[in-house]
Amino acid sequence: MSFTKNTTWIVVTAASILGTGLANPAETYALTLTATAQCSATPSAALYPTRVINGDCQIKQVIPTQNPIVGNGIDEATFWDFDFTQDPNYFLFSALAQAGNVLESAVLSLEIIPKTALVATDLLGIVDVQSNLLSEYTSLPGTLNEPFTFTQDLLSLPLNPYQPQSILASLFSGQNGKIPFRYDDDAIVVSSTLSLTIDESIAPVPEPTSTLGYLLLGLGGLGTLWNRKKMAKNA
Numbered sequence: 468m469s470f471t472k473n474t475t476w477i478v479v480t481a482a483s484i485l486g487t488g489l490a491n492p493a494e495t496y497a498l499t500l501t502a503t504a505q506c507s508a509t510p511s512a513a514l515y516p517t518r519v520i521n522g523d524c525q526i527k528q529v530i531p532t533q534n535p536i537v538g539n540g541i542d543e544a545t546f547w548d549f550d551f552t553q554d555p556n557y558f559l560f561s562a563l564a565q566a567g568n569v570l571e572s573a574v575l576s577l578e579i580i581p582k583t584a585l586v587a588t589d590l591l592g593i594v595d596v597q598s599n600l601l602s603e604y605t606s607l608p609g610t611l612n613e614p615f616t617f618t619q620d621l622l623s624l625p626l627n628p629y630q631p632q633s634i635l636a637s638l639f640s641g642q643n644g645k646i647p648f649r650y651d652d653d654a655i656v657v658s659s660t661l662s663l664t665i666d667e668s669i670a671p672v673p674e675p676t677s678t679l680g681y682l683l684l685g686l687g688g689l690g691t692l693w694n695r696k697k698m699a700k701n702a
Contacts, residue, residue: 471574472610473554482677491500491624496666497571497666497667498528498556498560498667499506499556499662499664499665500551500554500560500662500663500664501551501554501661501662501663502549502553502554502646502660502661503657503659503660504522504523504547504548504648504656504659505522505523506521506547506655506656506657506658506659506665507521507522508580508614508657510538510655511648512536512537513536513537513538514537515531515535516528519537519538520658523574523640524545524546524547524656525545525546526543526544526546527543527544527546528542529544529652530542531684535665539582540580540581540655541582541583542652542653543652544649544650544652545656546594546647546649546655547625547648547659548650548657549647549659549661550645551644551645551646551663552643552644552645557626560641560663560665561644564635564685565622568665568667569666570632570634570663570665571622571631571666572620572622572662572663572664573621573622573631573661573665574661574662575604575619575620576616576617576660576661576662577591577604577650577656578606578616578656578657578659579614579615579655579656580614580652580654580655581610581611581612581613581631581653581657583611584611585653586653587599587601588601588605588653589650589652589654591648591649591650592602592648592651592672593633593634593646593647593648594637594647594648594649595631595637595647596629596637597627597633599624602673603625603626603692604617604619605619614657621634622634634646634663646661677691
């Protein structure tokens with residue numbers, strides 16, 4: 468009788484172990500990379516064709532016949548790179564992205580100092596991907612010569628949103644791990660941050676089939692032992 472109870476307990480316990488191993492709940496996984504370019508509100512000045520290095524930014528004059536000065540925030544193009552290789556999660560992010568996981572957001576934060584009313588026509592965007600009017604990112608600044616900051620998801624721009632694959636292509640091609648950005652042309656770029664997020668649901672991982680085999684083999688052995696004991700008792 469005691470052997471029957473023990474056998475039943477072992478069978479129930481084994482079934483519980485198998486059930487637990489084969490029903491691991493799914494997990495929600497999110498990984499974010501962040502890169503920041505830090506410039507200055509007061510870049511040095513130079514004359515065209517000299518380019519001004521302003522922290523992580525580089526400034527060049529785009530209409531030298533009207534304004535030969537570089538560094539005053541008027542008729543200028545400002546370039547910088549978002550260097551994601553400095554983020555400790557870069558290699559994991561790269562592996563997830565190249566495995567086919569989807570980019571869920573690309574949140575840009577930008578601080579500028581508008582210098583003229585023509586800031587309404589300014590353009591910004593990822594180099595060789597696309598440019599959008601400043602008005603597509605945010606309501607236009609109401610005050611000139613004062614810092615102005617906005618935050619916007621590039622994938623959620625109202626008129627011409629970025630495509631996730633185009634951002635990832637920029638990240639992993641050319642300057643591998645860096646996304647080049649540009650702002651034109653009537654403001655001084657003070658700082659900028661870009662955060663890329665991949666969300667993924669990780670499928671449950673079943674226990675190895677060998678574990679199931681060993682448990683079933685063990686249960687079969689217990690059944691054989693029970694039959695032998697029963698036959699010996701009836702002899």
